[in-house]
Amino acid sequence: MATLVLLCHRHGRAGRLHMDMLSADIGGTQSRFFRFSCEDREISIKEGMVLSSRASTFDALLEELFSKWPDGGKTLKGVSVLIFAAAGPVREGRVVMTNASFAVDAAVAKARFPWAECLVMNDFEAQAWACCTPVMEQAENLLPGGRAGRSFGVSALLRGRAPAAVIGAGTGLGAAWLIPGEGRPFVLPSEAGHVPFPFEGKQERDFADFMSARRGGAEVSAEHVLSGSGLALLHEYLGGAPEKPAVFTRTPGFASSECCRCFARFYGRFCRMAALALLPECVVLTGGVAGKTPALVRHEAFAGEFLRARGGQKTFLEGVPVWLNAHPQAGLWGAARAGAAFAEKMGIGRS
Structure with a gap:
């Protein structure tokens, strides 16, 4: 999934950051465009529209945006x-x-918007920036990490020294790290999703061989396992019919199935590795897989695998909260927050 933020011309009172932004979540099927307004550091969502991503070129998609925008x-x-x-x-x-x-090409955008400055970033940066927006008020606390009953604390996170590890299984597996820094996070x-996945035991290695055979003998990465296509292959390997996750995850009893348990264990393992590598303040899960089927991360196998450690490592993991951000517009909000931070840093929107 790709994200685009357009920051509009500055105007407003002296010393204040005042502008409009257009945030667009560009995926393989749909491209969602929403306008945001920014008053100092506060952003709010306005109107928007959805376009098909079947345009032949990126320039054609931008041209369609202009032609179909409400005004x-x-x-x-x-x-x-x-x-x-x-x-x-x-x-x-x-x-x-x-x-x-x-x-997605800055040169193409520059031709369409010759007066504008263009930047390009990885899409999962938007998901990480979403941690600094109101969408996290709706986040579900999967593992309390010693903070049971508390809501997600953006202010505490940004005042701290440890990053937030943001991980999301969807069409692929994305990962990014939100780093606090003197009131201005970054x-x-x-590309952590492309590391080889650590399978354990005979059953898991047999599944790895099954996946590798489907890929012409290539090595199996974490993204191949923790994605919608990986979930579909796991379901098939365990005896299910070849079908999309949207079909079998809705069947009665899926939450207690072997497929759900195995995927939850794999997801928990990857999150544990990320937590031990980064020593984060928290882990935030996002992406369509858990968003559409929360049972995959609510399952006890996820928590069991995430906390599977000994000694000081286990003590540390028990103190790391794990959150599920299933907000459908998280990428849009995150992109807008990234745009506002960029504008503030560059002095755009100040008068």
Whole structure:
């Protein structure tokens, strides 16, 4: 999934950050565009629209945006800064979309918006920035980490020294780290989903061989396991019919099935590895897999695997809260927050 933020021209009272932003979540199937307003550091969501991502080129998608925007594109003509986030590593201002026919390209945007500044970032940065937005008020606390009964504390997180590890299984497996820093946090993207997955025991290694055979003998990465396609292959390996997760996860009894238990264990293992590697303040799960089927991370096998350690490692893990952010617009809000932070840093929107 890719995300785009458009920051509009600055205006307003002296010393205040005042502007409009257009945040767009660009996926392989749909592209959602929503306008946000920003008053100092406070952002709020306004109107929006959804377009198909079947455009032949990225430029064609932007042209369609102008032609179908409610006011004929008038509010888009004041855009001064473009910030793109797309699934995959950024290479010279360009990211090739894996599930769409076009590439998110700063040069293409510059041709469409010649007056604007263009930046490109990894899409999971937006999911990490979402931790600094109101969507986290609805987050579910899966593991309290010694903080039972408390809501997600954005202020405490940003005042601390440890990062938030943001992990999400969806079409692929994304991971990014929200780093606090003197009142101005920043995000480190990663390609952690492409590390080899550590299978354990004969059953798991047999499943690894099954997955590898489906991939022509290639090594199995964490993303191959912790994704919608990985969940579908796990279901098939355990004796289910070849079908999409949207079908079998809705059947009665799925939450207590072997498929749910195994996937929950795999997810918990990856989160444990990330937690021990980064020593985070918290772990935040996002993405469509857990968002659409929360049973996959509510299962006791997830908690059991996340906490499977000894001594000081176990003590540390028991103190790490794990949250589920299933808000459907998390990427949009995160992109808008990233845009506001960028504008503040660059002095855009100040008068």
